[in-house]
Amino acid sequence: MILLLDIGNTRAKYVVLEQGIRSTVKAIDNNVINHSLLEQHFTEITKMVVASVASEDITDIVKGWCEQNELPYQRVYSEQQKAGVKSAYHLPEQLGIDRWLTLVASRILLPKSNVLIVDAGTATTIDVLSASGQHIGGWILAGVETLFESVLANTTKVTATNTNKASLSFGCNTSDNVNNACWAATAGTIYSALKQAERQNCKIDKLLLTGGNAKELQPLLTVESLIIDDLVFQGLQAYSGEVRK
Incomplete structure (x- = not known):
């Protein structure tokens, strides 16, 4: 084992x-x-x-x-190339290891697809992987909870409670205003990433979601997506010597 x-x-x-x-x-x-x-x-x-x-x-x-x-x-460390994936980083070791492992896993799972990977946790990371295995690059955004906390920390007259309820509705009180805006910012970033990938000649075929906020985020999106909870571990498995079943 x-x-x-x-x-x-x-x-x-x-x-x-x-x-x-x-x-x-x-x-x-x-x-x-x-x-x-x-x-x-x-x-x-x-x-x-x-x-x-x-x-x-x-x-x-x-x-x-x-x-x-x-x-x-x-x-395991991020590297220039593994399992058909080529890192976009000039210094590949600077790419977060979790991001690297999601790229490796996505290549194994969807080898013929242009993939947008969203890891929605403490930070929301977005990475684009082409059907050829080339990592196009990505974005890092504060996660939903981190966005919420930053608003309160940097605005003296805003008082809000984290409801932990995912919604894009316009709020009618300050707590809903802040909470829903954080989810809207995250969803909007994903839509922008899909458009930017197309501008960079990599129209997305599959949208993969992982991370602690994936299940709350998915219903807010109007584009089809697939949640894979253990995407990082599927990438780690590629380093284990054990064939995936």
């Missing part, structure tokens, strides 16, 4: 990969990751494949536990 581990800034998500089949995604807070927890949950693992944007303190704990248990440890 192979553990695919995606360590974010505050939480780590993981799946267990066995004979090419991924388990459901589970999550743990970074601040509880230690040798004792790893020993408790992952003693049957035969290899660990890791993507991380967290501090090196966290990844060092994981790496150290693997070394202590003589368990193969593989850290």
Whole structure:
């Protein structure tokens, strides 16, 4: 069994990969990751494949536990080329690893399509991948919750409550005004990305959504889209040596 581990800034998500089949995604807070927890949950693992944007303190704990248990440890980094994908970055290692993995996964899943990938989480990232495997580039926008918090932090006379309800309706109170505008800004950015991709000779065939806000975002869009919750892990699997089933 192979553990695919995606360590974010505050939480780590993981799946267990066995004979090419991924388990459901589970999550743990970074601040509880230690040798004792790893020993408790992952003693049957035969290899660990890791993507991380967290501090090196966290990844060092994981790496150290693997070394202590003589368990193969593989850290994945963004690179110039993988699985038919070519990065648009002149310095490919500067592309966020989660973005890189969604590109790799999209290429494997939709090898003959121009794809727009939207990862809607703490940040909303947008990437365009051509049918030839060329990464055209992308955008990074503050996520819905981050947009909401920034409005309150930078406007002294705006008081609002985060309703956690996705809507594009015009609000009739300040809370709805702010909340709905954040969703509208996100949806509008996606529409703009679709148009910009066409201007750059890459008319989009498939729109993929992933990330924590994907399910709330999808009904707000008037274009067809597909949600793939574990897109990052499908990309990580490409580095594991296990064939996808």
